[in-house]
Amino acid sequence: MSAVAPDGRKMLRLEVRNAQTPIERKPEWIKTRAKMGPEYTKMQNLVKSEGLHTVCQEAGCPNIYECWEDREATFLIGGDQCTRRCDFCQIDTGKPEPLDRDEPRRVGESVVTMDLNYATITGVARDDLEDGGAWLYAETVRQIHRQTTNRADGRTKVELLAPDFNANPDQLAEVFSSRPEVFAHNVETVPRIFKRIRPGFRYDRSLKVITEARDFGLVTKSNLILGMGETREEISEALRQLHDAGCELVTITQYLRPSVRHHPVERWVKPQEFVELKDEAEQIGFSGVMSGPLVRSSYRAGRLFQMAKEKRGAYTASQAV
Template identity: 75%
Template sequence: MTERKLLRLEVRNTQTPIERKPEWIKTRLRTGPEYTAIRALVDREGLHTVCQEAGCPNIYECWEDREATFLIGGEQCTRRCDFCQIDTGKPAPLDRDEPRRVAESVQAMELRYATVTGVARDDLDDEGAWLYAETVRQIRELNPDCGIEVLIPDFSGKPDLLGEVFNAEPSVLAHNLETVPRIFKRIRPAFRYDRSLDVITQARAAGLVTKSNLILGLGETDEEIDAALIDLHGAGCDLITITQYLRPTPRHHPVERWVAPDDFVAWADRARAIGFAGVMSGPLVRSSYRAGRLYAEAVAARSSRSAT
């Protein structure tokens, strides 16, 4: 997207004021001993997680489960999605020591499950594939019992770049579809719907547990959500999270609707009926929410299939 088009889009978005959130969009503080211990360690050692820096509403539950998410590749993304609060711009040079530091943070926090995500790096020849793969390798070397999930960009759908990440053998390979075909180009102009499905297909063909996410409230219809779920399952997606869009700033896409909690329960039932091995669906669910539990569901489902 050119700078001029980006400016026009953001100006149009700002014409709609930030929406008032409904009653059910709220979290309750639920701290426990594991959360308290991790919080003290993070503060003492100066560790950095997406959970804390993005103000994730699920931090209490995830940290209590000894799960956390890390952002790699810098703070500037080479692409712009209309729902995402990460800045678009020219990223800093690649930090090749970052995988080691992430692995050491996982070790220090004594995590049971770590999710690694990052910005798109179209400025690099390998689009950041080595960074993801090396981070998986470093985490596993220091933390052999820790589950590792990578939430990746599409690497332009290139099999060699995707293969580099697949060969590192993460526990789960996640790539988020996010929305439906009719509004996909408007919401994710640098991505392609079919290409995102193909990333899932390639990961499944490599023998990995696969995962994706759908955001509701961007302007999609119920029929389109259902079709996207069917597309994802048909592409080989094992696990799905379904979430409510929360607008980060007035520059971002307006919230088109608030989906009621009961409707999220219905979507979870529908996703299971379609055949997903694990589902998390709710207004405050995020793609890495209870990631370790979802992975366990996928492992159990595969074991059940192989036993029959």
């Protein structure tokens, strides 16, 4: 077996070990049907004619038909090279290009052109930058809000799916002050295997970032990917820990292996278990839950945000009685 990755670099020892396990065959329930409604078709034509780029089409997301029908889309900022490596993620690890300070404005223009109701902004970790990329994330939120202020259907709502910024108080303050409608930070997996799966992150630090965002007043969200070696009991414990940390919204999904270099799939979680986990998460107290084999962290993001708003409104009303 060649020890060279597709991008020409030498494979890491972990990648060589992963590659010894062939790509797994997906079960029958891991499939989606294309449902092309009028809004999706309009968005598809617009993206193509304007030369726009979204994570939705470039990553081949199975939920693109539903999200675009709701006029929701996801954008990746900060380049295509991440300074950290997670064993499930298809984004390459390497030295990023210099910061593109015009990127936030261009993303804002794309959101305006697509006339989005809801935009999810995600990106790579930029530990090479003095501020960890905090300005880039914050400015993208500000640009979208600013450029859509006079939108006929109301200002575009923004969900920021961000790295942990090493829990640096100044960097978090910069990001929080941009006031995204939702601040999302994904823990992705359970404590026992966290360091192996996400060596550049720390589980407790991720929980701390979520708590800080909630304390700032932002709606908070996270994601769990199943099938990387966790147990059923560990999933339940992680859900409780997330909720205790102040997380209001959660998505739960099946791990799909991007390539042989990535972590092998340990198990295929059956649809019924996702239903049970949704019920459990709601009983724990999450305001909104999306759970399913093909759910992604930005799936039905606008609807989840609305659930959090309604839950907060109901709580405020009850306190006033």
